[in-house]
Amino acid sequence: MNSTSCKSCPLRALPLFTSHTESELGFIQAIKRDEIAVPPEQDIIREGQADAPLYTLLSGWAFRYKTLSDGRRQILNFLLPGDFIGVQQKMGDSAAHGVQALTDTVLCVFKRDALWQLHRSEPRLGFDITWLTAHEESLVDDTLLSVGRRSAEERIATLLILLFKRAAAMLPEGGAQGVAFPLTQQHIADGLGLSRVHANKTLRKLEARGLHRIEGGRLYLLDIKALARLADLYGDGKPAPRPLI
Amino acid sequence: MNSTSCKSCPLRALPLFTSHTESELGFIQAIKRDEIAVPPEQDIIREGQADAPLYTLLSGWAFRYKTLSDGRRQILNFLLPGDFIGVQQKMGDSAAHGVQALTDTVLCVFKRDALWQLHRSEPRLGFDITWLTAHEESLVDDTLLSVGRRSAEERIATLLILLFKRAAAMLPEGGAQGVAFPLTQQHIADGLGLSRVHANKTLRKLEARGLHRIEGGRLYLLDIKALARLADLYGDGKPAPRPLI
DNA sequence: CGACGTGTTGATCTCTCTCAATTAGAGTGG
């Protein structure tokens, strides 16, 4: 069901994406194996799964996670269209984390050794991928800072701002009238190292203060200044100016 | 002071490192700019620093960290010889995290655009680097799981085991008679999202139970089984077998 | 209509933080 051609990939229209040469596009098309749809709740990669293929998220949301044997789950980061899935595992190795669809998703499937092929014959794409990988790491870094050092209120504020920005960046532009927001409170809790109950109480507290609103599967930021102050973010997530005392 | 030649790099002797062709070694040598020594406590890269070069840690320990404007600090991961420093930041961008030396360290310095040069002319090295980057991310993933979902005892047990393994892997082989361990309790606390006081109390509790000992800057694991049970690690960090209920 | 998942809310409980004070060790200078 190799339906979409890479040349007409909808993601290419987004401002985030670098332009590709004909050769690069041709190469991508050549290593693309399939295109699959995955419904919400379903695992794209199971924890410990061996030899998972390489994917690209074409549409929908997903998340990476790890669990402990007694069921405690930590969401490592959320995946939006354009993100890679499965770069982490070395060839022939098993996955150290699971990946699960959050909404209805469509994925492009690549052979596992595509990564090496790509580095060899299209070094510029290879370079892009190491950069994307490094960038995904920086998202995890941000979450680790939150979970390790921010209070529940601060964590929620941080998550709302960062997810809003990522979701808004996928939009055609225009009205900051809220973005689609498919997370349940359980996902928020698991992403921030909180209990479901406490995540709920904190969300309600911020909502009552008029900082944001989540309704009908959409997220509206009503007081970005206040949220950013809570999150200790300056500008757009640039590192904070450090007072010397 | 370009003292060490890449050909005789001490790191190459380690079993962890893949062998390189003459061409690859020559290339690395060619982009290597310098070799510098950094004393403990000193920043290798400051948070927010623009245009930091690319480094490789030749000897000693370091760590990546982020701080909030009021001083709260989270250590993202620890760096041991062979690790890369500074791949995360895009060219011309500022560093999203700081890097600080933990012991006396020696670093190889590379031009910032070495990364692209390398991808273009030595794709196999480029591939290695994306894999190394992905691997570093998986270390952060592990820590995030700890900080988000493990109790203080479990976090400490996990950290001790994982650091022990990494440090031991650098050793010539032989006696598991403990490894050099340069972290203060403050570092442990900042790496696990705990307060210094609580990290201390938890360490003492585990030590009193005979699980480990830290003495004279060395770490000894006295009851790895018990530590691994606490950490919920099976074998060597493989994902836990999931009970279906 | 009952079952189920998600969201709410209140009442405890407890793990971890903060505050404070003390001890131990390493380094310095006289």
Place this chain on the structure above:
DNA sequence: CCACTCTAATTGAGAGAGATCAACACGTCG
């Protein structure tokens, strides 16, 4: 060799953020 200093490690006490437990509301779905 000994006072003096500084930092890291300890330990106890009290406070608090967030967890757990328990009910209940609401919407969806078979």
